[in-house]
Amino acid sequence: FTAMSEKLMENVKKTKKIGEDDPRRIVHSIKVGLALTLVSLFYYFRPLYDGFGQAGMWAILTVVVVFEFTIGGTLSKSINRGVATLLAGALGVGAEYLAGLCGDKGEPIVLGLLVFLLAATSTFTRFIPHVKKKYDYGVLIFILTFSLVAVSGYRVNLILQLAHQRLATILLGGATCIIISIFVCPVWAGQDLHNLVSGNIEKLATFLEGFGGDDDKDKSYLEGYKNVLNSKATEESLANFAWWEPAHGGFRYNHPWKHYLKIGGLSRECASHIETLAGYSVNSKHTQAKEASSSELHLKIQPSCKKLSTESGEALRELATALKNKTFPSAAAETHIKNSKSAAEELKRVLENSSLLPTKLDLQEIMPLLVTSSVLIDVVACVERIAVSVNE
């Protein structure tokens, strides 16, 4: 029994943490509850209930299915749902009319064929990447509405009346969702994407600054970059939702969201270089302490590496700040990039002239340092490409 209550406590803690990590989640839950209660009561009170008829339940269905965490998500689903219902409804009426011409025996055959053809081709379009990304939900609703209308067996004028009711309720549900999601503590996908991308660059900067720094004890910088590696899916879905959003807080409609994906991709590339660095970080510093004076080369490479790392870290931080404030990167960023490039050149020169050194080298010993240098040189190239992208 204690084990059970312990497990329960643990789950409660975990659940609490989910809310604390992002309080907007709690707000979102309350918003959904609010929207649903409003629509439900609207539907419950008889005068309205009679006006909307059975169709009233479509308002509830719309709210439950359409309300998403971000405004872009809600808009995308509402618009998909509305347009698909209209299109499919019109086609369904057409199908019904066509089948009616074929007489009592032909009708089910024609209807069955039409439903089959439409459902199969529409389902296939859901495999097309572009359709899947933006209109997946719309195609689903299209198939659903077409089948329902075509098979309803009502005569055309009754269908038109039903369609009118149903569209009105879907509009009611969709509008409730959109209004609540925009006016009660709005969560813009675009803003989230913006913060995520600039935050990721900051994490990389923190790593590089820590890696180049002198404090051997503080290893906290080793953790942050890991999130960057796994942010691809989140970035893509946010960019997708942001595409649907109107102008808001400094972003205009049709803001170049694709650029964020590009910057995000470069950040991940940089992060995977950094992962290699992190693997050598512990070893390298260890070696450094042990063999501090054993190799002349060591003494020559080490400072360049540190400078390289610190400068590119600072350049990234400037870029992140510029991105966050939507300004062009300051001159400071360019200076840091220039400095890191000259450090890289310096490093290359040291390596080239290594054969002129008086002592011979123990490769096994200096290997971690060599790999570190080589990866850092890649990082500089990566940082430069991020800078170019941010400038755009």
Next chain:
Amino acid sequence: FTAMSEKLMENVKKTKKIGEDDPRRIVHSIKVGLALTLVSLFYYFRPLYDGFGQAGMWAILTVVVVFEFTIGGTLSKSINRGVATLLAGALGVGAEYLAGLCGDKGEPIVLGLLVFLLAATSTFTRFIPHVKKKYDYGVLIFILTFSLVAVSGYRVNLILQLAHQRLATILLGGATCIIISIFVCPVWAGQDLHNLVSGNIEKLATFLEGFGGDDDKDKSYLEGYKNVLNSKATEESLANFAWWEPAHGGFRYNHPWKHYLKIGGLSRECASHIETLAGYSVNSKHTQAKEASSSELHLKIQPSCKKLSTESGEALRELATALKNKTFPSAAAETHIKNSKSAAEELKRVLENSSLLPTKLDLQEIMPLLVTSSVLIDVVACVERIAVSVNE
């Protein structure tokens, strides 16, 4: 006009390619069309139509929403939908009864409160990762059904009759989907996951074998591994769906799908090492040609590197075959791993003794080779861990 028709042709070609890449997509579309037509006609013919009433449309809705590409996906959605409808229906009747006790004025208030509380808490549970992964759709249906039943305004005995009808139609729709997806060209998520994971290991093997091979012109091996890096999301969703599937073709129910995720993760780690190798591949071979005899060290390292790469590639191929046939890895795999490990030792020894060489070293020149060796040593460690995982 020509531009338009060209663009159209291009789109047609792209769409055709989607079908050719995986013909099961076409089959899936036909299966959905078939299921929908069957259910629609069932609903269309009056005798059945009268029996099921308006509820008949729930059968169509269920088919459209529940039919997924893999059997696991279809099962997961059907079961979620069925269980959630039952639970929410029972709770909704309870809410209706409770609200009825509060008199005419209290009823809407109590109902509104209950709907709000349930919707808000259920929406919040959708943020819990475990719930989101397995039961997201169920929670959605739970909120929907509860609201619909609670607000319907019918008396309890009428609700019970409606619920009976609705459950019957949902069962009909779900059963149609499940039967068609299992008996017409089944697509098992488990089998797909199995093929994906072993295929990915094979791609890594192809790269390593090509990298260690002598043929400098055939660079085709450089491409395959890239897919491995991006397979995480697919693997996770397949493993999730596979969890729902009954025993099939050599997999028992509750097959250890999590192991596949582990092996997949190790494969990706290995692939990211390989990405570094691929970056150096062109340079390294170029250097090799130019400086073929310039450095003694080169001549010593090169063969070990080649052997290391080839042997670990062959080990991976053996492991992939073992995984594919669900047997324990053959002795050959172990031999290859042993060989690759001894090659790694050899390589380390060469590096350690480098200070005894008569000539001095140009670090800049041998750097690519050094990085390659270092990464290859990491690859060997990674291959060994994959071997351990496959053994499990």
